[in-house]
Amino acid sequence: MWRVQIRRPVLDAIAAGTVTCAFRRWDRPRVRVGGSQRTQIGVLEFTSVDPVEASDLTLEDARAAGFADLAALQEAQRGDGQLYRVGLRLAGPDPRVALRAKRRLSQAERAEIDTRLARMDRSSPHGPWTAAVLQLIAENPGVRAPDLAARMGRETLPFKRDVRKLKELGLTESLEVGYRLSPRGRAYRRG
Structure with missing residues (x-):
């Protein structure tokens, strides 16, 4: 686009x-x-x-x-x-703002996220990545994208594209520098 x-x-x-x-x-x-x-x-x-x-x-x-x-x-x-x-x-x-602000997920919402993440992992040329990226961002809020990508042994631009996919689901949000999990992302990871 x-x-x-x-x-x-x-x-x-x-x-x-x-x-x-x-x-x-x-x-x-x-x-x-x-x-x-x-x-x-x-x-x-x-x-x-x-x-x-x-x-x-x-x-x-x-x-x-x-x-x-x-x-x-x-x-x-x-x-x-x-x-x-x-x-x-x-x-x-931006509808993603309201989406990422959700602090509680229904079983149906959680199942939909599971399905979308599984589809992303299956279609990825570098293998499953969604859980690892969510964990990396959770543990390193505000860290620059090139540094996060390097920690995963990945190129920066493809890494950033993947993070944008998580942002579309309302799981992450961009900061002035780096990213963090949104309230929805934290709720998803809590299980």
């Missing part, structure tokens, strides 16, 4: 409703209308994806994208590829 990179101050402005679009240069659209992306502030929805010419940009475009003036917007859009105006809005909170 392709992601639109958006800095935190711009995300905050989107949440406040003062930024409603972004401009990107691509060889083809990388997002679609109605698509979404999880961010630090919640889920963003892409409300439009329209090709535009840099010469047609206006002060209104600049302000909608969080720029002080038209010159700043135009300077930021130099480069190759077609320029696109991407409409954005905050669609709501």
Whole structure:
């Protein structure tokens, strides 16, 4: 999945409703209308994806994208590829936040997690990994991903992809540095 990179101050402005679009240069659209992306502030929805010419940009475009003036917007859009105006809005909170906050699991929830983790272990090219990674994170909260990966004898990027799979299940959460088990992850490990 392709992601639109958006800095935190711009995300905050989107949440406040003062930024409603972004401009990107691509060889083809990388997002679609109605698509979404999880961010630090919640889920963003892409409300439009329209090709535009840099010469047609206006002060209104600049302000909608969080720029002080038209010159700043135009300077930021130099480069190759077609320029696109991407409409954005905050669609709501990241559903993983509520999921990972759960401190108690029903038998059905636990069985579903067991099934999903077993499937991940079976399909992994490097063998079963889910229990080991959960234990490693539980024992080493806040430790950098490259250090955790090295402890398992793994490359950093594939390790981080695996941790993201656990995050999708609400079992882990990212910290400023490293990870920790979420309340749901701790409840799962307690059995």
